[in-house]
Amino acid sequence: MTDPEPTGSGRHETEQERYDRNWHDLQQELRITQTGTQLLAGFLLTLPFQNRFGTLSPAQTTIYLGLVVLAAAVSILALAPVAAHRMLFRRHRIGDLVSMSNRVLIICLVASSILFSGTVLLIFDVVLGLPLGWVVGVVIFLATAALWIGVPLRLRLTSRGGPAGGTLD
Numbered sequence: 001m002t003d004p005e006p007t008g009s010g011r012h013e014t015e016q017e018r019y020d021r022n023w024h025d026l027q028q029e030l031r032i033t034q035t036g037t038q039l040l041a042g043f044l045l046t047l048p049f050q051n052r053f054g055t056l057s058p059a060q061t062t063i064y065l066g067l068v069v070l071a072a073a074v075s076i077l078a079l080a081p082v083a084a085h086r087m088l089f090r091r092h093r094i095g096d097l098v099s100m101s102n103r104v105l106i107i108c109l110v111a112s113s114i115l116f117s118g119t120v121l122l123i124f125d126v127v128l129g130l131p132l133g134w135v136v137g138v139v140i141f142l143a144t145a146a147l148w149i150g151v152p153l154r155l156r157l158t159s160r161g162g163p164a165g166g167t168l169d
Contacts, residue, residue, distance in 0.1 A: 019098050023094055030081060030104075037074040060125060063122050070115045077104055078105075080104050116140060117141035120137050
């Protein structure tokens with residue numbers, strides 16, 4: 001094992017220690033994503049058992065079913081790193097696991113933004129009508145994009161003292 005060396009972030013850790021830290025960070029972020037999407041999926045799954053569900057238009061029913069499939073897909077995708085970890089356990093592939101998990105988490109965040117805004121669109125459509133549903137759904141999507149993409153990119157581009165290129169470490 002090599003002695004810890006300073007990384008671009010000023011940390012004194014080996015490559016293995018950095019991968020271990022990155023993996024633990026990704027696990028925490030995936031737990032948050034899983035919890036949020038699973039709660040939303042649970043909410044969506046209760047809707048057919050409500051009296052008013054039978055009054056949905058065919059378009060609303062289609063949107064609803066699309067959201068249920070998307071919620072299930074995000075939940076399944078967010079669990080993929082766990083499955084990969086089990087399959088790669090004790091195979092010294094933490095670098096591959098971190099890389100794959102990072103990509104999966106980004107995909108989950110994109111899909112979650114669509115899921116959240118789509119759910120808001122459906123609720124507003126049922127309660128106040130489709131035009132307002134689209135407006136509020138688009139506003140939620142744009143706000144999510146600004147917070148999840150715009151703000152971090154701005155921070156990345158204006159970072160002081162951090163590694164050039166803004167790598168995850």
